[in-house]
Amino acid sequence: MQRLLAFVFFSLMAALGEKSLSEACYAKARRFVSDGPVDVKYYLHTRENGGTPTVLTGNIPNVSDTHYRSDRPTKFIIHGFRSQGDLPWVLEMANALLQAEDLNVFAVDWREGAASVVGVTYIKAKNNCRTVGQIVGEFVTKLGQPPNMTHIIGHSLGAHAAGFAGMTAQSEANLTIARISGLDPAGPLFRGNPPADRLDRSDATFVDVIHTETFILGIKEPVGHVDFYPNEGWLQPGCFLSELSACSHSRAQDFFTESISSECQFLAYRCHSWDTFIRNQQLLCDDCSHIGLNGACSVMGYHSVNYRNYAGDSMYLMTKNADIPPHCRTGRARRDTETEQCVQSLDSDLRQEIRDYVDSIADMKEMGLQEDFCSMYSVMEAGVANITAPVTNCGPEDIPVILEYIADGKYDAVKGWAVDLCPRSGGDRAFTLKSASLVIGLQLILVVTLWG
Ligand SMILES: *[C@@H]1O[C@H](CO)[C@@H](O)[C@H](O)[C@H]1NC(C)=O
Numbered sequence: 001m002q003r004l005l006a007f008v009f010f011s012l013m014a015a016l017g018e019k020s021l022s023e024a025c026y027a028k029a030r031r032f033v034s035d036g037p038v039d040v041k042y043y044l045h046t047r048e049n050g051g052t053p054t055v056l057t058g059n060i061p062n063v064s065d066t067h068y069r070s071d072r073p074t075k076f077i078i079h080g081f082r083s084q085g086d087l088p089w090v091l092e093m094a095n096a097l098l099q100a101e102d103l104n105v106f107a108v109d110w111r112e113g114a115a116s117v118v119g120v121t122y123i124k125a126k127n128n129c130r131t132v133g134q135i136v137g138e139f140v141t142k143l144g145q146p147p148n149m150t151h152i153i154g155h156s157l158g159a160h161a162a163g164f165a166g167m168t169a170q171s172e173a174n175l176t177i178a179r180i181s182g183l184d185p186a187g188p189l190f191r192g193n194p195p196a197d198r199l200d201r202s203d204a205t206f207v208d209v210i211h212t213e214t215f216i217l218g219i220k221e222p223v224g225h226v227d228f229y230p231n232e233g234w235l236q237p238g239c240f241l242s243e244l245s246a247c248s249h250s251r252a253q254d255f256f257t258e259s260i261s262s263e264c265q266f267l268a269y270r271c272h273s274w275d276t277f278i279r280n281q282q283l284l285c286d287d288c289s290h291i292g293l294n295g296a297c298s299v300m301g302y303h304s305v306n307y308r309n310y311a312g313d314s315m316y317l318m319t320k321n322a323d324i325p326p327h328c329r330t331g332r333a334r335r336d337t338e339t340e341q342c343v344q345s346l347d348s349d350l351r352q353e354i355r356d357y358v359d360s361i362a363d364m365k366e367m368g369l370q371e372d373f374c375s376m377y378s379v380m381e382a383g384v385a386n387i388t389a390p391v392t393n394c395g396p397e398d399i400p401v402i403l404e405y406i407a408d409g410k411y412d413a414v415k416g417w418a419v420d421l422c423p424r425s426g427g428d429r430a431f432t433l434k435s436a437s438l439v440i441g442l443q444l445i446l447v448v449t450l451w452g
């Protein structure tokens, strides 16, 4: 329900976006104006805090009586629209960071400016995010650590705030901070902006970006040194159409947190497009074997910084078909030999047949042929059991793995779509495209009413 509410509010952005405002009005909304002062406070997490962060008030607080130590690296976490700095995802991220490294972690809280209070519009929050960035940039400057000690992680509007912080540190102190991680940077009123008016790769020495909802809330264009598009960068597995935006938009936080200490790596590939990736994972995508990791180009998330040969690359990957962690999907390169042998025992005609089948039902989904998609999907599910015959020494429980392997990950996507699109017997989660568009339509009406 919370997610649904969030979606209603978030839809505000959509209504404000490119579609419903006139050209002139949109241009005006996009322009940055100072909307007055913004109150910022910080939750300082360190290993010494024992799970209870120290609250620092004042935009540029005095850290001398806290656990802050200038000899260890500092991370900032900046939230986005209608959010705040003490939510579970922030705490989880701070804890994961502290488990991995001895750090100062400042969770930035700008809840009033971020419109947690009803009545503050997205436009105002967007203006405020620049002010927040400037404040954080000044704070970084005042802390005066070597540039390689600072890393800012921002979600949604917070990602752009991180960019403005980087820009401020540069202009005020000639200090280029080491890294900014943009987690699904906000899209509305930022799409097509010049680099100075959004997060961009000049804001830090290394800017890595995870795009999880490029349809409404997030920005689609690549803005970093490396941009990751898990699951095509929009409908994340386990997110339902009814909550499409908010659920997928916040998944970037989960991916990042999981990546900090997970054994499983989010392997990502450099390709020209998602389509190239999905059809020929390793044939048409760059051969990245020289970088290591058994043929993967890179890994998404915290450790992406270890693969520094990026040049504004867009990287693609699939995650597990589930809405609960772990999201990381064991990459093709890391499959065990047993599965490999099992797959080898399928003859190549059968492999091609399965690949074509998965492709064809995915195409139907893309063409919006929901009924055909669903009926073919159920045939496929029924047919899965029949594939066992030519496989030797593999149990039926391996079949999804085999399918997934053979279909280059597309099977996962197809399954994700099927869960969302296809009515199931007695399923309370049955959701058709028609009802989804009805819900989205109603929300837009509500939003336009609120806006007007
Ligand atoms: C910060 O706090 C310390 C200790 O309370 C104090 O000595 C110092 O003057 C303060 N610095 C500023 C700039 O207020």
Ligand SMILES: *[C@@H]1O[C@H](CO)[C@@H](O)[C@H](O)[C@H]1NC(C)=O
Pocket: 073, 146, 148, 149
């Ligand atoms: C920052 O750079 C200095 C030397 O230039 C090095 O000693 C230190 O380990 C670096 N710190 C981090 C966090 O990379």
Ligand SMILES: *[C@@H]1O[C@H](CO)[C@@H](O)[C@H](O)[C@H]1NC(C)=O
Pocket: 174
């Ligand atoms: C800014 O820093 C860079 C490298 O640290 C240095 O080369 C440059 O001269 C500095 N610019 C100014 C205006 O201080």
Ligand SMILES: *[C@@H]1O[C@H](CO)[C@@H](O)[C@H](O)[C@H]1NC(C)=O
Pocket: 379, 382, 383, 384, 386
């Ligand atoms: C699976 O095999 C059985 C027995 O050979 C057959 O009757 C059934 O039609 C097959 N199902 C599919 C979907 O191919």
